Amino acid sequence: MSLITLSGIGKSFRSREGRSWVAVADFNLTIDNGEFYCLLGPSGCGKSTVLSLLAGFTQPTTGRLELAGKPITGASRDRGVVFQGDDSLYPWLTALENVEFGLRLRGIPQKERRERAMEYLELVGLRGQEDKHPTELSGGMKQRVQIARALANEPKILLMDEPFGALDAQTRGGMQAELRRIWDKMKVTVVFITHDIDEAIVLATRVGVMTAGPGGTLKKTFPVEIPGDRTRADPRYVALYDQIHTQVREEVLRAATRRAA
DSSP states (O other), X not given: XXXXXXXXXXXXXXXXXXXXXXXXXXXXXEEOTTOEEEEEOOTTXXXXXXXXXXXXXSOOSEEEEEETTEEOOSOOTTEEEEOSSSTTSOTTSXXXXXXXXXXXXXXXXXXXXXXXXHHHHHHTTOTTOTTOOGXXXXXXXXXXXXXXXXXXXXXXXXXXXXXXXXXXXXXXXXXXXXXXXXXXXXXXXXXXXXXXXXXXXXXXXXEEEEOOSSSBOEEEEEEOOOOSXXXXXXXXXXXXXXXXXXXXXXXXXXXXXXXXX
């Protein structure tokens, strides 16, 4: 049985003026336990809507959405979420206190939650930074705290909405390598939203491309079968990039045509 199943998923919203519009239509996808799945597509195609549905922040208008065979009806600690910005961290708490926040809400004793929080801070390379507040940390460090906080609750799935989008290129590359290392060690299932084809190929076991919105759906999924370090010097990397780029470019052009019509 697949860990995640999205079958015929549709999601509509209503504007303030009362008009209905479709964000996602007939979206079908299964993801197995331990996969690292990256979802690509042009702006407005519904990528973040899919992630929000998986997180349980919103419910589908149509279709079936399941985790381990059970319907997803709301948010749960079995799904950890890492956002693009760092404003989800509590500025009045230290890095350590931010990581242990969910554990404290669950009533885990102080000694145990401190030990677990320190374990995950060490996992993301932040031992020695635990007493700093978010304003004292770099952008990359803040994202590491977010990842540690999500992992500390031992979720089945890590949902990531363009978590490195605001970082500079050098920091972003380092965070990609760090995330891949953490995934290699823990094998938690990851669903990762990105606009960056290179980032998707570096990280993923499979890459999905969505059609242009409104009413975006899954167009095609590509397996990433490149062992070892994935660099553009590898002909397999270049070939896969070209295939994905062709699909994404078609949808970007389709979106531009719709806007101009």
